[in-house]
Amino acid sequence: MAKMTVKEDxxxxxxxxxxxxxxxxxxxxKEKLNAKGYSPAEVLxxxxxxxxxxxxxxxxxxxxxxxK
Ligand code: SF4
Ligand code: SF4
Numbered sequence: 001m002a003k004m005t006v007k008e009d010x011x012x013x014x015x016x017x018x019x020x021x022x023x024x025x026x027x028x029x030k031e032k033l034n035a036k037g038y039s040p041a042e043v044l045x046x047x048x049x050x051x052x053x054x055x056x057x058x059x060x061x062x063x064x065x066x067x068k
Contacts, residue, residue, distance in 0.1 A: 002051025003067045006041045010063040013038035017055035017064060023048045026055060 004026075011034060018026045018041060025048050028039040041064070043049060049066075056064040 001047065002049040003046060004043050004049050004051075004055060005065045005067075006043075007063045007065070008032070008040040009035045010061050011038060011040040011059075012036065012061060012063075013040060014060065015041075016058045016060065017041050020054045020058040022052060022054065023050060025049060 013028050015028060018028060025043050025045050026041050027044060029042050030039070032040055034040045051066055051068040053066040056066045
């Protein structure tokens with residue numbers, strides 16, 4: 001199963017990964033704030049991730065790691 005991980009303290013909550021994900025499973029956290037004060041991206045239904053890595057390619061801060 002594919003797994004996407006966000007380095008939360010690098011994420012600036014820009015939402016580009018949210019837009020690009022073909023499965024629409026990335027959201028900006030409604031509960032967490034990172035050390036910079038941003039709502040980090042998170043995946044709630046990881047079982048739907050297809051490991052396409054579009055999110056990782058789109059992230060301007062290289063905050064996403066995708067493992068297949
Ligand atoms: S790897 Fe693809 S399917 Fe998985 S979270 Fe990233 S953009 Fe979405
Ligand atoms: S694209 Fe990168 S910086 Fe922007 S919300 Fe997603 S993980 Fe955070």
